[in-house]
Amino acid sequence: MKAKRSSRNISIALVCVILGLALSWQFQSIRNNAKVMTLENQKKDDLVVKILNEQKNNENLRAKLNELQTQLSKFENARGNSDENIKLLSDEIQKLKTVAGLTKVKGKGVIVTFSKDDALSVEDNDLLFVLNELRATDAQALAVNDQRIIDTSEVRGSGGGGYININGRHVLPPYVIKAIVDPDDAVNALNMVGGVFEQIKVFIDVSVQKSDNIEIPPIGEELIKTDKLKIVENNN
Structure with missing residues (x-):
């Protein structure tokens, strides 16, 4: 039993x-x-x-x-x-x-800030990644640490020098990107799943905030070079 x-x-x-x-x-x-x-x-x-x-x-x-x-x-x-x-x-x-880019401009947009604590970890590709996404969101004016970014602007690393070359100048961290752009479109694009911020934040703390009054300075006229260009005459 x-x-x-x-x-x-x-x-x-x-x-x-x-x-x-x-x-x-x-x-x-x-x-x-x-x-x-x-x-x-x-x-x-x-x-x-x-x-x-x-x-x-x-x-x-x-x-x-x-x-x-x-x-x-x-x-x-x-x-x-x-x-x-x-x-x-x-x-x-x-x-x-x-x-x-030869005049100072202002308008609504966003400010992208890279954390001071991660300043030395920020590379030129991180900045370019954000700049390209903002361009794709129809940004009409861009600047990094008040260096105006135009189509011919140079943004490249220094090879471990602790700064980034922008328009031929040494730009030191921390890095702040300003963009005159539709604020909502820019924030949505940067925070998109699998997008810019999701990839950068694996290594670096970066944030974005909207602003109603962003001012972006002009680029130096000495940086606009045309001495190697020749006008093509229209023979038609």
Whole structure:
């Protein structure tokens, strides 16, 4: 009798163990499925952000086209009016200087700050990674430690010298990037899953904050070099 009771107790214990393992596996499966669903939702959110950015880029291009067409109409209407032509040309020169980075500008945007504690660990690629992401988010003006960044700007390491070369100057840490850009678009792009910050933060503490009043200085005119360029005459 005791043997039967002992055998029954063992069977019940085995059933309890099996049920416990089954519940544990099921719970773990639910957790894993939840993680997958969360990651998929994040990927969907990132895709939505990218689509919205592309739509905004298309809108900007259409706006630029309309602006150029309006400007062309103004020049055509001003034929024979020297004062009006001078004003239009003056406005165009000012606009070109602004685009070239030769004027001080201000506006809404973001400030990206690399931690002082990690200053010596920051490399040129870290800065370029952030700068390129901000460019992709339609940043209209950029600067690193108040060094204006334009298309021809040099951003490269010093080979362990504790600084980074920008526009031919030694720029010392800590590094602060300023960008005149849509603040929401920039923050979303930098914090995107698998994006810039997620990769940089493995080694370096970096943060971003929005600002309504960012000022970016002009680039030195001596850095705009054209002595090796020749204008191609249009023979058509």
